[in-house]
Structures are given as C-alpha cells and as structure tokens.
Amino acid sequence: MTKFRFYGMPHSLYSGKARSYLIKQHVDFEELTAGHPRYGEKIMPAIHRWIIPVLETPDGEIVQDGTDIIDWFEKRGLARHSAYPESPRQRITSLIFEMFGGEGMVRPAMHYRWNFDETNLDFIEDQFGLFAMPSAPREKRLEIIRKSTGRMRAAAVMFGVVPETIPIIEEAYEELMGELNAHFSQTPYLLGGAPTIGDYGLIASLFAHLGRDPYPAQMMKRRAPALFRWTERMNAWGADMSEFLDYPEELLPGDEIPATLKTLLKRVASDYLPEIRAFTAFTNGWLAENPDLPANAPVGGEKLVRAIGKCSFEWRGKTFDVGVMPYRFYLLQRIQDAFNALADEDRKSVSALLEETGLSEIMTLRSNRRVGRKDNIEIWEG
Incomplete structure (x- = not known):
C-alpha cells in the first residue's frame, strides 16, 4: 500500500472536514466508503464502533476524527499550507x-x-x-x-x-x-x-x-x-x-x-454561546453526580454514545432541548489551550477582539474535567 486510505462518504458532514484538508495538502489518498469490505475487516475491529471519517496510513496506523486526522499531518510537518495560523x-x-x-x-x-x-x-x-x-x-x-x-x-x-x-x-x-x-x-x-x-x-x-x-x-x-x-x-x-x-x-x-469576519464572530457569540453555556452547566452537574469516573473512562460509557443527557437553553425567545455531547469540549479546549499558550501581549490583543465581538466568555466556559481522545475515542481525563 502506497496511498493513504480515507474512509468517508460524500454526504457525511464530518467526512467533509478531513477530505478537504487532504485535497488541499495534495495528499495521495483513495477514498473508500464505510460500506467497503475493508472497513468491516480492518477498521471496525480497531475502533470498536461504526464511525467516519477514518484515515488508514500507509504504515497501517488508524486515525479517527477529522481534527485528529488533520493534526496527524500537521504534527509530522506534512502540510503544504498549515491549517494553523501563526499570528x-x-x-x-x-x-x-x-x-x-x-x-x-x-x-x-x-x-x-x-x-x-x-x-x-x-x-x-x-x-x-x-x-x-x-x-x-x-x-x-x-x-x-x-x-x-x-x-x-x-x-x-x-x-x-x-x-x-x-x-x-x-x-x-x-x-x-x-x-x-x-x-x-x-x-x-x-x-x-x-x-x-x-x-x-x-x-x-x-x-x-x-x-x-x-x-x-x-x-x-x-x-x-x-x-x-x-x-x-x-x-x-x-x-x-x-x-x-x-x-x-x-x-x-x-x-x-x-470587518466581515468580525461580523461572523459576533454571529458565533449570538447563535452559539447560549448553547455552550448550557452544555457547560449540564456537564459540570453531571460530573458532580458521577465523581468516581476513573481517569481515561470513555465519555460515552461502554456503548460509546455521543450524548450524556439533554439540556435546555433560551435562544431568540424559544426554548431548545438538545443532546449534550462532551466532544464539543474537546474542540473548546483547543481554543482555550491556544489562548493560554500565547505571550501576555498577544493575549491582550486576542482579548480585545473577543470583547469587541461578544466572545469573551468562550475563554471561561469549561467542563470540570477535560475531554481527551485516546485510542480513537473520547475520554474523561484524570
């Protein structure tokens, strides 16, 4: 095998993220559907659930999740254009x-x-x-x-x-x-x-x-x-x-x-912060009720489900009831970790932008236990 194998589907929301990256980085890959026999023979025994996208490297390593696929290439210096701005x-x-x-x-x-x-x-x-x-x-x-x-x-x-x-x-x-x-x-x-x-x-x-x-x-x-x-x-x-x-x-x-991008940041603040706020409150309450979860326990339990319950929040005068998926904290932590790694002057510059666009709270909303990924599943870190 000389090419990367990418398991996804054109109509799959999460496949699109990783596929676009592979295309833009000029990665030599072939895309296989999750209906391909190799998915059942090779991928399912390794990741223990039906999920896409999945990358199989030429050396046989298996990487599941769009962000993790992108970071596999980034960490090895294989990106033609890095996905992560330096500024x-x-x-x-x-x-x-x-x-x-x-x-x-x-x-x-x-x-x-x-x-x-x-x-x-x-x-x-x-x-x-x-x-x-x-x-x-x-x-x-x-x-x-x-x-x-x-x-x-x-x-x-x-x-x-x-x-x-x-x-x-x-x-x-x-x-x-x-x-x-x-x-x-x-x-x-x-x-x-x-x-x-x-x-x-x-x-x-x-x-x-x-x-x-x-x-x-x-x-x-x-x-x-x-x-x-x-x-x-x-x-x-x-x-x-x-x-x-x-x-x-x-x-x-x-x-x-x-300015057009600041307008979009304000949209994130108005349309998504209420949900993040409700997710955080529910998750921290759930963690308080489950204090004995061991380190590296799968977020979704033995069945590896995505949601741990449902929460409610108000948005534009209506109540929304939604499933709470801790994977979102995995992405939220990436924002916060990147901010915390900045020099003092750079943090001030970013903070001013967040204040201007109504997103300051995105740096303080967090679950009381970090969500990580190990062996291609979400886990509660210690």
Missing part, C-alpha cells in the same frame, strides 16, 4: 470557526436535510444507499435505507430541530448565509488566500448538507453565490480563486481580522 488573533479566530462550523451549525444542516422531502428525499435515499451498500441492487439498498431514516430524523430532534424552533433556525441560517457570502465576496478563504482550520471546520456543514443536498444547495446558489464558490474552492486541488485577481496564496498580513 495570535488569526489562530484563535480560526479555532473558533472550527468548533462553530462542525458543531454550532449542525441544527440548520439537519433541518435542511430532513425537512424538505419533496426536493431532497430521492437524492438522499439514493446517496445513503449507494455509499453504505455499493454492491447491493438499487431496490434492495432503498428498502434498507428507508427503514433506517427514522433514526436519522430522530438525530435532528436531538439537535433541537422541532416544529416550534424551525422558523428561528431558518431565520438565523439565512442571516448567517448572507454574512458568509459578504465575507467570501471579499476574500477567497476565511483569513485570506489559504485555508485554515476554521475553513475546514466550516466546510463540514456547508458542503455535505447545506451545499450538496438539493434544497439548501439551490438556496445557497441563489442567495449566496460567493459562499457556494467557497464550497467548490474548498474541494479543489488548487487555490481555485481566479476571480480574485493576483490574490496571493497566503494569509492576510499583520494578523488582520477584517
């Missing part, structure tokens, strides 16, 4: 968008996939069946997939997508889409002429669900063409920014955070 404000900003893109945008992603059957359903059923069971006859694939879509729709409810909240979800996403479009009309990527970890976080929801499923993709093309071009750009081997004449393939100089 402090850009580094923290990109990490914030990694978390927001992958976790804070799941609600619109799930809503626009599962609540527009007239436009989406034929495409979704075909894609789920084709990539899960590529060798099965089409009619057999559809029969099996149609029996399992109820579970997938239930996942949308776990993220707070219910009839009472749908108008707010749509309102907020349309606002966000407009702000993203304004930003990508001015710059090819989040922070200039090269993608960062923030771009890779955002592409998760904005490609597989919102930029590929028929209904939201058409909406994005009509209302946010610059944003749609960015989703194409993030899946292109080259820079793919010819409409930006002579734009250099490098980040904005001087640790610049343009």
Whole structure:
C-alpha cells in the first residue's frame, strides 16, 4: 500500500472536514466508503464502533476524527499550507470557526436535510444507499435505507430541530448565509488566500448538507453565490480563486481580522454561546453526580454514545432541548489551550477582539474535567 486510505462518504458532514484538508495538502489518498469490505475487516475491529471519517496510513496506523486526522499531518510537518495560523488573533479566530462550523451549525444542516422531502428525499435515499451498500441492487439498498431514516430524523430532534424552533433556525441560517457570502465576496478563504482550520471546520456543514443536498444547495446558489464558490474552492486541488485577481496564496498580513469576519464572530457569540453555556452547566452537574469516573473512562460509557443527557437553553425567545455531547469540549479546549499558550501581549490583543465581538466568555466556559481522545475515542481525563 502506497496511498493513504480515507474512509468517508460524500454526504457525511464530518467526512467533509478531513477530505478537504487532504485535497488541499495534495495528499495521495483513495477514498473508500464505510460500506467497503475493508472497513468491516480492518477498521471496525480497531475502533470498536461504526464511525467516519477514518484515515488508514500507509504504515497501517488508524486515525479517527477529522481534527485528529488533520493534526496527524500537521504534527509530522506534512502540510503544504498549515491549517494553523501563526499570528495570535488569526489562530484563535480560526479555532473558533472550527468548533462553530462542525458543531454550532449542525441544527440548520439537519433541518435542511430532513425537512424538505419533496426536493431532497430521492437524492438522499439514493446517496445513503449507494455509499453504505455499493454492491447491493438499487431496490434492495432503498428498502434498507428507508427503514433506517427514522433514526436519522430522530438525530435532528436531538439537535433541537422541532416544529416550534424551525422558523428561528431558518431565520438565523439565512442571516448567517448572507454574512458568509459578504465575507467570501471579499476574500477567497476565511483569513485570506489559504485555508485554515476554521475553513475546514466550516466546510463540514456547508458542503455535505447545506451545499450538496438539493434544497439548501439551490438556496445557497441563489442567495449566496460567493459562499457556494467557497464550497467548490474548498474541494479543489488548487487555490481555485481566479476571480480574485493576483490574490496571493497566503494569509492576510499583520494578523488582520477584517470587518466581515468580525461580523461572523459576533454571529458565533449570538447563535452559539447560549448553547455552550448550557452544555457547560449540564456537564459540570453531571460530573458532580458521577465523581468516581476513573481517569481515561470513555465519555460515552461502554456503548460509546455521543450524548450524556439533554439540556435546555433560551435562544431568540424559544426554548431548545438538545443532546449534550462532551466532544464539543474537546474542540473548546483547543481554543482555550491556544489562548493560554500565547505571550501576555498577544493575549491582550486576542482579548480585545473577543470583547469587541461578544466572545469573551468562550475563554471561561469549561467542563470540570477535560475531554481527551485516546485510542480513537473520547475520554474523561484524570
């Protein structure tokens, strides 16, 4: 084996993050569906659950999780363009968008996939069946997939997508889409002429669900063409920014955070901080009720479930009930750890940006036990 093997699916939200990185870094890889026999023979015995994305290296090492896949290359100096900006404000900003893109945008992603059957359903059923069971006859694939879509729709409810909240979800996403479009009309990527970890976080929801499923993709093309071009750009081997004449393939100089990006940071504060706040309170209460969890205990228990319970929070005048997934603290800790590693003057500069955009609290919200990853699963650290 000379190539990397990447196990994912085009319609998988979390596959998009790692796939885009592999493409942009010019990694020699082949993509296999999780329906490939090798996944069951090689990957499942190693990671003990059905989950994507997964990377299998030429030496046989197995890495699960989009962030961990990216960091596997970064730590070995194999990145063509590092995902992590060196300048402090850009580094923290990109990490914030990694978390927001992958976790804070799941609600619109799930809503626009599962609540527009007239436009989406034929495409979704075909894609789920084709990539899960590529060798099965089409009619057999559809029969099996149609029996399992109820579970997938239930996942949308776990993220707070219910009839009472749908108008707010749509309102907020349309606002966000407009702000993203304004930003990508001015710059090819989040922070200039090269993608960062923030771009890779955002592409998760904005490609597989919102930029590929028929209904939201058409909406994005009509209302946010610059944003749609960015989703194409993030899946292109080259820079793919010819409409930006002579734009250099490098980040904005001087640790610049343009006004359009500050607007988006304010959006993270208004649309995602309430949920992080509720997650933190619930998790710390749950940990207080479970004081005897040993170090390195799996976050999801023996069944490796993602959620440890449900919490409620108020947003735009409505109550949202959502599953609490400690994996999000893994991403939140990355922001806080990067901030804590900065020199004093750099922390002051970042703090001023966070204060200006309403995100100061993101540095103080934390679980009383850190969430780590070991052997490709989330664990409670000691």
